[in-house]
Amino acid sequence: MSNSVLNDVPTVDFDFFNREFVNDPYPTLEKIRSAGRIVRHETLGHYILTGYRDCARAMGQGNLFAADVESIGTLFGGPPFAGMEGQRHMQFKSIWAHDLRRKTIAEHTVVIEKIVRDATAETIERARSGEVVDAVTGFTRNIPTIVIAHMMNLPSERVSEFINWTDTMGGILEGRDDPSPRGRELVANGVAATAEMNGFVGTVIEDRKVNRGEDLVSRLVYTDVPIEESEMVSASTQLVFAGNETTSKLMGLCLIALAQHPGQREELRNDRSLIPQAVEEIHRWTSVKNWSIRFMKKQTEIGGLELPEGTSLMAMQAAANRDPERWENPEVLDIHRPAKAHLGFGTGPHTCMGLNLARLEIATVLNTLLDAIPDWEVHDVDFGLGPMIRGPIEIPLSVPSVHK
Template sequence: MPPARGCPTPRGGADRLERHGHAERARPAGGSYRFCPGVKVATVTELYWDPYDKVIDVNPYPVWHRMRDESPVYFNEKFGFYAFSRHADVDDASLDPETYSSAYGTVLEIMGDQPYDNGMIIFTDPPSHTMMRVLVSRGFTPRRIAKLEEHIRALSAQLLDPFVGTSGFDFVQDFSAILPSMVISELIGVDPADREEVRKLIDTTFHIDPEKGMLNDISFGAQIKLHEYFGAQIEERRKNPREDVMTALTEAEIGTAEGTRRLTTKEASDFTNLLVSAGTETVARLLGWACALLAKHPEQRAALAADSSLLPGAVEETLRFEAPSPVQGRTTTKEVELHGVTIPEHSKVLLLTASANRDERKYPGADTYDIRRKFDSHTSFGHGPHFCLGASLARMEGRVALEEVLKRFPTWEIDHDNVHRLHTSTVRGYEKLPVLI
């Protein structure tokens, strides 16, 4: 039955009742109302976004579009954070660590009043961040990365060949979640016999509790086990050096006022843990998004299958269109005035990198997926001091993995009835993505 004349109808889905704090209100899933012609209605839907809302997270882009247009400096009263959604603002903040600090945490759940003093590179600012980044970057030399290409190709074949001639497989669980873990494990030096266990522990660190989110005993338990494992491996490298990143970390030296020193076992273990976790999660989600997007755009998939030279551009467009890590947290070190909004000193600010990637001010036709798109950059790997150390490796993995997939499976369909999405406040993608081939 059509709506009564003069009644608003929701665009993009039925109304849903949403609870924010103690208030309840109805609003459409799509974000804005379509009104009947000739009727003047003053009511508009309230603009609301938070990184914990799983319903919004299914398709946050309409909300982010409104934020860019109506409230580029958005304030969420419930969780007490500001959010930047425009490309220019996200980019500027990423390049200004003196004003937007990472030292108080970069994930909303753990951002606090005091800076972290745990040696984690992602929770530091220059100049200490610069020093640690130089140390860690020794493990990601162009020579080391280039040597991995044939290994990535061989691993992809090993994972994909068993499914040739079958009816389908889970693209994430059987391929995209396994491949990057195996690659980063090779790079840092995890023993082959331990790699599957390490991968499972990494997966467990991202366990989401319905009430506690990522801050839960299961996740913490896996993090402790990983740290213990890497600590033992670092100690072993001190006695028996190898040609791997863990050995490079044991040999790295930090300059201090008292002179130079080597990394402690805890510091080296923390670096290793971070590299493995970040190197696994980002690529797993990137490949999952590529699989889903190419299924939705079969003509572009056919072009890639016919011409592999298009793959680097397809990887960049996939990263722009669906950022695996869409939200990065910062804390202001001074009062900031932006778009007429005063942000007090020591405020939580979320940089919406995925929204920035869809900003039509930067990318014409931003909501169109186009593997041939020409653009100079995106924010999925960050910008400035915290630009992703493993970006070149992730790009290579994406290119090689997709080439190997398309060699074997030039077409596929998504089994939508059995898809499971992964949702955290900082990661967005697929946990299970069955494909029919």
């Protein structure tokens, strides 16, 4: 690969690790898009992709583009199935395939509805009484964790620990490219949290060896797929993390988006059949995950440029989900937009296994709020400082006086 060719690639040097970007990444993402189909980040060294087709290819073709296996392995404390490819990856996915398909997930509807009712009741009542409440601590952060704990048959009294562990674990990804002392601290704290989670999961696995159930952990312990003990632990830890961290953030983003678009929210109130497509459109319009890291397995073309083996890519899926070549007026939230696949749940073999569960949880929360406090308002949302997996850490929520 000629250095002169690589030197001709446009360069950018935006700081992703600041509050301005996290609060609203889209102005920066559009500047990157305008710089070129593929650009190089001067400080981080990654080549950035913003177009839908390029990002989908980098994220979905595991034969050419490797996941960030080292960081993912650190995140989950062992060999992660999220970093596997080919037959081994499909074998692993088959363990939970039946449990996580749409039809099977629907069988949990009654339980999830009860979890949502119980989790939201106090917060809704306080909002009705005139308080400004935090929807994150009130319910969006808890519900996905309670649901996945139920499906894994984990003790409900440990849910607060799972939340703290997974929140802290996320720092491993957030701090990966952050050279500041804060970035190093995030990684160190995340590694410690992963170790604690792994230790707990290990005891659960040992219990299932003598107390078999119909839960997701038992599926791992008694699978016919050849699997090492370390893989059972890291896979279970990954399930807890993925089952609540991103779902809780998307749930919060849906509350914010609909508060900002009251007309479309009113349509949902009057026609609940629109909720599934509304959730998909919100996830396209405001992505939980801003980017995914990939590495070139061999020299190949991507983004109109042939890059050498080992080159690191940032597939900016948040930008890809607003690609004007794929969507008309992509910056506009439109719950009636014709359905097209987006990258919010990934793509290809690594499409999120838990997407059906996430969709059901979020739809249940929206139905509950549309019944109880349909005109909720949000104020001064705090998105924290995490730029890669983006979501609100505080949603001050209230209802107009007519609903108090």
